[in-house]
Amino acid sequence: MSGSRLMRAIRVSEFGPPSVLKLCADVEVPQPGHRQVLIRVRACGVNPVETYIRSGTHGRRPNLPYTPGTDVAGVVESVGEEVTAVTAGDRVFTTSTVSGGYAEYTVAADDCVHKLPEALDFPQGAAIGIPYFTAYRALIHKAQTKAGETVLIHGASGGVGVAACQLSRALGFRILGTVGTSEGMKVALTNGAHLVFNHREEGYTDKIMEATGGRGVDVIVEMLSNVNLSADLQMLAYGGRVTVVGSRGSIEINPRDTMAKESSIMGVAVFFATPAEKRECAALLYAGMKAGWLRPVVGPLYPLDKAAEAHHDIVESPGAAGKMVLTM
Ligand code: NAP
DSSP states (O other): TTOOOOOEEESSSSSSSSGGGGEEEEEOOOOOTTTTEOOOOOOEEHHHHHHHHTOSSSOOOOHHHHHHHHOOOEEEEEEEEEOOOOOOOOOEEEEEEOOOBBEEEEEEEEEGGEEETTTSSSHHHTTTHHHHHHHHHHIIIIIIOTTTOEEEEEEETHHHHHHHHHHHHHTOEEEEEEESSSSHHHHHHHOSSSEEEEETTTTTTHHHHHHHTOOOOEEEEEEEEEHHHHHHHEEEEEEEEEEEOOOSSSSOTTTTTHHHHHHHEEEEOOOOOOOHHHHHHHHHHHHHHHHHHOOOOOOEEEGGHHHHHHHHHHHSSSSOOOOEEEEO
């Protein structure tokens, strides 16, 4: 592999609107260093956080210029020194990259590279990383959900929501999901939700409470906390936990609502998972891929040169139905 080989990649040279995502045809193919893997990328998941980082409003501000993207699926091209887990030709997916995934090639640290089972195609492989590791972190590492408990997945048809539905079903939780469209409803129901409610409908929280016989839910996986957190506190059962996975602003809550149920609000940040926690999560996800219950649902597909459109659409979505993925 020569360092002078060129590839197509998205580059961000200034923070701003989606139009700052520029497709460049003259980016050097990166070289894998010690314990790094060079991957020929076939698909890369688009995550909402990549739009926040690109806009410059997120706490993380990469050095410019940079290429976004953490969740790729593709084929190992070559490996650096001391890489033993994968070899050239292996189909893989990643949970993080060093050089960015919106590109024809990317380099990733070997502990972020996982073999992709034959049963999953590349877009499905690109839908695993952040969504499934986040869903596991919220449900297990944070909320410590137990079999038999009732989980409300607030935003059950998107990338994290579908992952949370599949994991919850496999682990024996009772699942109530919320979605915004009838297409999203089908996605949630076919991926594990027992009951689904429309979060755009007046009075839907009353229906959720009715479905629990007035008891409330044990755990909420919340994708839009700035809209729902106050109502979430009303929907919790005694000892209930809200996991704040997504939030796009502030909201007023009454702290007394937590006293009444001795409930907890817990923040979730997938990036804080320790290596041991990541290994534990990966072990369960592998079991799910083998058993067949882990099947990422791929929603809209965009070619690499439409990355800016994808960034616009994921934030202004008329209704999520699976994971948004770029293909190369
Ligand atoms: P996505 O695929 O774009 O899905 C967004 C979801 O939010 C959809 O299911 C959508 O439902 C739902 N939603 C929209 N309005 C809602 C409302 N009023 N109440 C409840 N849900 C609503 O995004 P994603 O990848 O699943 O990510 C979801 C959120 O989690 C994003 O804010 C993302 O930044 C965040 N996230 C955080 C972490 C972390 O570590 N904390 C990791 C991954 C993602 P409809 O479209 O059907 O209305």
